[in-house]
Amino acid sequence: xxxEHIGKPISRIDGRAKVTGEAKYAGEYNIPxxxxxxxxxxxxAKGKITAIDASGALRLPGVLHxxxxxxxxxLAQSDESYSDxxxxxxxxxxxxxxxxxxxxxxxxxxxxxxxxxxAHYAASLIRIEVEPEPHSTNLDxxxxxxxxxxxxELLKPPxxxxxxxxxxxxxxxxxxxxxxFAPVEHHNPMELFATTVVRDEDGRLTVYDKTQGVQNVQxxxxxxxxxxxxxxxxxxxxxxxxxxxxLRPQYQAFLAVLAARELKRSVRVTxxxxxxxxxxxxxxxxxxxxxxxxxxGVLQAVIHDAISETSRFxxxxxxxxxxxxxxxxxxxxxxxxxxxxxxxxxxxxxxxxGAVWGLYALECAIDELAVNVGIDPIELRLKNYxxxxxxxxxxxxxxxxxxxxxxxxxxxxxxxxxxxPGSMRExxxxxxxxxxxxxxxxxxVMADAKAVLTADGRLTVSSATSDIGPGTYTVMTxxxxxxxxxxxxxxxxxxxxSSFSQAPVEGGSxxx
Amino acid sequence: xxxFTYTRTDDVAGAVRELAADGASKFIAGGTNxxxxxxxxxxxxxxxxxxxxxxxxxxxxxxxGGLRLGALATNTDVAYHEEVERxxxxxSKSILAGASPQLRNMATVGGNLMQRTRCYYFYDTxxxxxxxxxxxxxxxxxxxxxxxxxxxxxxxxxxxxxxDMCVALAVLEAVVRVTGPGGERTVPLAEFHRLPGDTPHVxxxxxxxxxxxxxxxxxxxxxxxxSYLKVRDRASYAFALVSVAAALEMDGEKIREARIxxxxxxxxxxxxxxxxxxxxxxxxTQDNFQRFxxxxxxxxxxxxxxxxxxxxxxxxVVRALSRAAAGEEQP
Numbered sequence: 001x002x003x004e005h006i007g008k009p010i011s012r013i014d015g016r017a018k019v020t021g022e023a024k025y026a027g028e029y030n031i032p033x034x035x036x037x038x039x040x041x042x043x044x045a046k047g048k049i050t051a052i053d054a055s056g057a058l059r060l061p062g063v064l065h066x067x068x069x070x071x072x073x074x075l076a077q078s079d080e081s082y083s084d085x086x087x088x089x090x091x092x093x094x095x096x097x098x099x100x101x102x103x104x105x106x107x108x109x110x111x112x113x114x115x116x117x118x119a120h121y122a123a124s125l126i127r128i129e130v131e132p133e134p135h136s137t138n139l140d141x142x143x144x145x146x147x148x149x150x151x152x153e154l155l156k157p158p159x160x161x162x163x164x165x166x167x168x169x170x171x172x173x174x175x176x177x178x179x180x181f182a183p184v185e186h187h188n189p190m191e192l193f194a195t196t197v198v199r200d201e202d203g204r205l206t207v208y209d210k211t212q213g214v215q216n217v218q219x220x221x222x223x224x225x226x227x228x229x230x231x232x233x234x235x236x237x238x239x240x241x242x243x244x245x246x247l248r249p250q251y252q253a254f255l256a257v258l259a260a261r262e263l264k265r266s267v268r269v270t271x272x273x274x275x276x277x278x279x280x281x282x283x284x285x286x287x288x289x290x291x292x293x294x295x296x297g298v299l300q301a302v303i304h305d306a307i308s309e310t311s312r313f314x315x316x317x318x319x320x321x322x323x324x325x326x327x328x329x330x331x332x333x334x335x336x337x338x339x340x341x342x343x344x345x346x347x348x349x350x351x352x353x354g355a356v357w358g359l360y361a362l363e364c365a366i367d368e369l370a371v372n373v374g375i376d377p378i379e380l381r382l383k384n385y386x387x388x389x390x391x392x393x394x395x396x397x398x399x400x401x402x403x404x405x406x407x408x409x410x411x412x413x414x415x416x417x418x419x420x421p422g423s424m425r426e427x428x429x430x431x432x433x434x435x436x437x438x439x440x441x442x443x444x445v446m447a448d449a450k451a452v453l454t455a456d457g458r459l460t461v462s463s464a465t466s467d468i469g470p471g472t473y474t475v476m477t478x479x480x481x482x483x484x485x486x487x488x489x490x491x492x493x494x495x496x497x498s499s500f501s502q503a504p505v506e507g508g509s510x511x512x
Numbered sequence: 513x514x515x516f517t518y519t520r521t522d523d524v525a526g527a528v529r530e531l532a533a534d535g536a537s538k539f540i541a542g543g544t545n546x547x548x549x550x551x552x553x554x555x556x557x558x559x560x561x562x563x564x565x566x567x568x569x570x571x572x573x574x575x576x577g578g579l580r581l582g583a584l585a586t587n588t589d590v591a592y593h594e595e596v597e598r599x600x601x602x603x604s605k606s607i608l609a610g611a612s613p614q615l616r617n618m619a620t621v622g623g624n625l626m627q628r629t630r631c632y633y634f635y636d637t638x639x640x641x642x643x644x645x646x647x648x649x650x651x652x653x654x655x656x657x658x659x660x661x662x663x664x665x666x667x668x669x670x671x672x673x674x675x676d677m678c679v680a681l682a683v684l685e686a687v688v689r690v691t692g693p694g695g696e697r698t699v700p701l702a703e704f705h706r707l708p709g710d711t712p713h714v715x716x717x718x719x720x721x722x723x724x725x726x727x728x729x730x731x732x733x734x735x736x737x738x739s740y741l742k743v744r745d746r747a748s749y750a751f752a753l754v755s756v757a758a759a760l761e762m763d764g765e766k767i768r769e770a771r772i773x774x775x776x777x778x779x780x781x782x783x784x785x786x787x788x789x790x791x792x793x794x795x796x797t798q799d800n801f802q803r804f805x806x807x808x809x810x811x812x813x814x815x816x817x818x819x820x821x822x823x824x825x826x827x828x829v830v831r832a833l834s835r836a837a838a839g840e841e842q843p
């Protein structure tokens with residue numbers, strides 16, 4: 001396709017604003033009389049709060065309020081109100097709801113003061129007495145309690161078994177069977193999670209939030225606090241990284257709105273770097289992959305079992321094992337995914353959730369099988385190349401893996417690789433060359449945009465999407481300029497405002 | 513962080529006077545460690561005395577033929593100083609193995625001596641820690657102790673000293689110059705830092721009313737045969753799991769003198785001159801180095817998470833000595 005703008009390398013539309021500091025992030029909106037909240041985090045992973053002594057903090061001039069579960073007013077009561085666009089099944093966490101501590105660094109109080117420094121100092125003076133309870137945060141310890149999770153909306157559970165994988169594995173001429181472990185990963189983007197709530201004299205709120213979905217946050221806050229959408233607007237034009245941590249509304253947004261509502265003031269809450277570890281995370285995962293093949297490397301059996309972790313209150317799952325039913329052609333497949341609940345906050349989607357670890361295990365296993373068969377790992381992959389998605393029996397929307405293998409091997413000089421362990425050196429270091437393939441779903445989700453073309457030939461397109469870094473501002477501008485045949489400088493794309501046309505959270509690679 | 517007052521002083525006598533005037537004061541120079549500790553509420557000084565304007569920034573030849581590093585010389589100043597690079601490459605390499613360029617630009621060598629441990633529990637005020645609050649217990653002993661001590665630890669504390677620079681200074685047998693109300697005195701580096709014993713809250717033998725003014729390097733720098741090997745979880749911007757500073761003086765094929773200090777393994781840079789003597793008169797062989805490493809680590813004790821460091825330290829010692837003997841450029 002010949003294009004004027006799409007696919008052309010141009011400078012990022014938002015690049016200049018970002019490198020000059022003109023781009024404002026959620027914690028950078030300064031208005032007169034803004035007050036500051038500091039979160040107090042639980043020091044234990046499980047227990048019950050028996051007493052909170054905030055007197056030391058409240059004695060300080062300039063400390064305005066200490067919010068805890070004791071003085072938080074009654075808010076929405078149903079789990080549904082606390083749910084959101086991407087919430088897994090379960091009972092979402094409610095900040096400052098009761099005296100129960102469900103995970104380490106759970107927010108247990110919010111100190112609000114005239115200055116950021118004072119709020120933080122005051123927070124250090126709050127004494128929280130807790131009756132700790134035994135906690136379990138180790139997947140391996142709880143592994144025997146793994147269960148089949150409730151299915152998550154939009155995600156496909158592992159496909160039904162095909163053929164008889166156990167029997168085919170047992171009878172295969174060449175076999176491998178191994179376990180793969182992946183630890184917890186935290187998103188921890190550079191920009192700290194922050195929310196600045198600006199309250200106007202009529203009590204309407206403008207919420208500057210760090211999020212991957214302004215309307216998701218707006219819906220959540222309106223449901224929880226009972227605001228009309230016309231009275232609570234969420235704005236997030238720039239996001240300093242998120243990696244999935246900003247898909248669900250996070251607790252600093254809840255706390256900032258709660259404080260603004262209680263104090264009738266404009267409030268900012270910025271988390272500390274340490275508190276960022278309490279938001280969400282990619283779950284710890286243990287996987288067993290067992291492959292069987294004929295002596296010349298034709299796959300006969302694929303068995304892939306994954307166990308990952310979730311919280312005690314929600315069944316978080318991601319697509320870990322399904323890839324093993326579609327990346328290679330095989331008639332005998334058995335895939336299984338179970339979860340173990342631990343005393344941790346609910347895990348969340350993080351950069352290609354599920355696929356990252358599922359494919360790591362599958363591709364390591366394929367390599368191990370190649371060694372056992374005694375052929376090149378690329379040859380083994382080509383031999384078992386799948387021409388369609390066997391999980392669904394449908395053709396792929398696009399698949400260029402064969403070309404990738406060829407091009408990659410060419411450019412990398414794969415032919416020069418010596419497959420014998422310990423045979424290749426670079427200076428004094430032993431090195432090895434390896435390869436792996438990847439696969440990801442081509443999600444499609446409904447989104448709206450509004451386009452206004454004025455008489456001077458200028459076009460403004462807007463949608464309530466987000467730009468967490470992929471270049472949405474730039475790409476959407478290019479698309480709009482292309483479709484209407486306009487010079488790129490005549491086109492403006494706006495995003496990150498809940499009052500714009502409906503858009504989903506930016507995630508799953510469905511937003512460019 | 514608590515509220516504090518700020519004072520600036522322009523000469524050493526003034527600094528000593530200000531410190532004596534208020535026991536809840538702390539000197540601040542680069543602030544690369546103190547500010548972090550204040551943010552975590554581990555240090556809560558009521559007053560900061562800014563000493564960055566004291567005339568202690570220079571690096572000059574010393575009367576004994578060595579080099580005098582002013583306490584306020586930055587880590588960067590020292591690491592890239594022409595004379596240091598030429599005569600004391602071990603020191604330069606050790607400094608550059610630590611922190612990041614930004615931190616080294618701010619951090620002073622005096623402050624580097626005073627760095628506090630990076631033990632997770634020391635930093636986490638929600639947990640017991642004898643170093644932070646004597647008598648509360650040691651959380652690391654039975655907790656996550658991957659980064660902790662294998663030598664010289666006590667029942668009260670298994671924290672390690674985090675500095676790279678001090679490991680090289682231990683080998684070079686540097687001398688710390690300090691000034692207090694009673695005048696100036698010198699402390700050999702080996703006696704500057706302490707083992708935890710029953711007083712883990714006291715890191716050094718610097719008295720509470722003293723200020724570090726300089727570090728003296730003796731004339732001998734072992735420039736031809738030295739090595740600083742740092743083993744860590746990341747290739748940069750990480751503290752040592754184990755580090756080794758090694759220096760050799762040869763007499764033909766035989767070792768005339770060997771000096772080896774370990775970092776990341778104890779509450780202070782770890783040196784055993786009596787064990788080093790075993791290498792005297794020996795030839796440069798893997799076996800000899802291996803035997804030395806075994807002896808040096810024979811008293812080592814792991815606490816579970818850090819037990820791997822014992823073997824790691826032995827191998828690092830052998831490698832560092834082999835590199836020093838070969839006179840190799842350090843990677």
